[in-house]
Amino acid sequence: GENVEQHPSTLSVQEGDSAVIKCTYSDSASNYFPWYKQELGKRPQLIIDIRSNVGEKKDQRIAVTLNKTAKHFSLHITETQPEDSAVYFCAASSNNDMRFGAGTRLTVKP
Amino acid sequence: DAGVTQSPTHLIKTRGQQVTLRCSPKSGHDTVSWYQQALGQGPQFIFQYYEEEERQRGNFPDRFSGHQFPNYSSELNVNALLLGDSALYLCASSLYQGGGEKLFFGSGTQLSVL
Numbered sequence: 001g002e003n004v005e006q007h008p009s010t011l012s013v014q015e016g017d018s019a020v021i022k023c024t025y026s027d028s029a030s031n032y033f034p035w036y037k038q039e040l041g042k043r044p045q046l047i048i049d050i051r052s053n054v055g056e057k058k059d060q061r062i063a064v065t066l067n068k069t070a071k072h073f074s075l076h077i078t079e080t081q082p083e084d085s086a087v088y089f090c091a092a093s094s095n096n097d098m099r100f101g102a103g104t105r106l107t108v109k110p
Numbered sequence: 111d112a113g114v115t116q117s118p119t120h121l122i123k124t125r126g127q128q129v130t131l132r133c134s135p136k137s138g139h140d141t142v143s144w145y146q147q148a149l150g151q152g153p154q155f156i157f158q159y160y161e162e163e164e165r166q167r168g169n170f171p172d173r174f175s176g177h178q179f180p181n182y183s184s185e186l187n188v189n190a191l192l193l194g195d196s197a198l199y200l201c202a203s204s205l206y207q208g209g210g211e212k213l214f215f216g217s218g219t220q221l222s223v224l
Contacts, residue, residue, distance in 0.1 A: 001168070006152070032210030043200070043215040044153070051210060089152050093210050097166045098143070100152035 002027040004092050006101025013080050014109050021075045021104045023090035032093040033066060033073045038103075039086045047088075048075070080108045112137060114203050114216035122222045123191050131186040131219045135203030141165075142184040143213060144176060145200040153200055159184050160206055188221075196223045 003026040013019050025033075034049035050057045050064045050073065057064050061080075066073040077084055085108045090101045115134045123129050135142050141160045145153035155168035159178035178184045182203075188195055198218045204211035 004152075034212065036215075043217045046212055046214070049212065095166070096141075096158060096160075096206075096209055096211070097155065097168075098213060099155055100145075102152045103150075 002030055002092050002094050002097060002099040004090060004099050004101040006090050006104060008104060009102065010105045010107075012107045012109060015080060015082060017080055019075075019077045019080055019084070019106055019108075021088055021090065021106075022072060023074070023092075023101050024070075024072045025092040025099075026071065027092065027094045028068075028071065030092040030094040032098075033064070034091050034093070034098075035062075035064060035075050036089045036091065036100075037086045038089065044089060077106075080106075082108050082110050084108050114139075114201055114214050116199075116201050116216035116219050118219060119217065120220045120222075122224065124224050125191055125193060127191050127223075128187065128189045129191060129221060131188075131199050131201075131221070132183065133186070133201030133203075133216060134183045135201075136214050139203035139205050139214070140182050141204045141206045141211065142178060142182065143202045143204070144184070144186045145202065146170075147198040147200055147218070149197075156186070191223045193223050196221060 031052040036044035038044045063076040087103045143158040144156040147153045157167040162178045173189045200218045201216045202213035
């Protein structure tokens with residue numbers, strides 16, 4: 001099955017700085033890569049996703065890049081705000097089987 | 111439009127007991143996936159149900175079983191509970207479109223095994 005690795009496990013940035021979270025996956029058949037944000041005690045919420053036929057996607061302050069050859073994808077958050085503080089999970093989906101990374105705890109310091 | 115709903119929200123059981131968790135998918139969705147999320151970890155895939163059948167399964171023992179009903183709702187059953195089964199159990203629904211569907215999560219059931 002698919003194996004997703006995520007780095008770093010924790011990330012602390014100053015408000016206004018950028019944050020980058022990286023993931024690698026093992027199954028070359030994976031074709032869908034979503035990112036979820038989970039605040040303490042709440043459900044994971046989809047924030048952005050990318051499909052294998054696209055290399056980059058942007059939505060306001062959030063962007064995701066995908067390198068299929070290297071089997072890695074990254075989340076970029078610019079102009080971070082305290083409300084961006086949460087745990088972020090990457091995932092990779094192959095044949096209706098979605099596997100998640102272990103998560104990155106992002107702290108944005110005001 | 112109701113999102114994904116799960117019940118109960120919290121549950122306390124003792125070792126060896128059995129538990130049933132329930133999930134109603136988002137309106138219009140036909141596929142339900144179950145995940146186990148231990149504290150500080152990412153969601154671990156248990157299995158997925160589509161057309162009332164288990165379509166995919168993760169690396170979980172047979173103690174974990176499930177069911178999907180004609181109205182697309184689903185149950186997760188865990189037999190012979192172990193202390194290590196304590197976790198947040200998340201249900202996610204989607205609409206099958208051949209692969210790569212967006213998952214929408216419920217708020218989860220927090221299971222504590224004593």
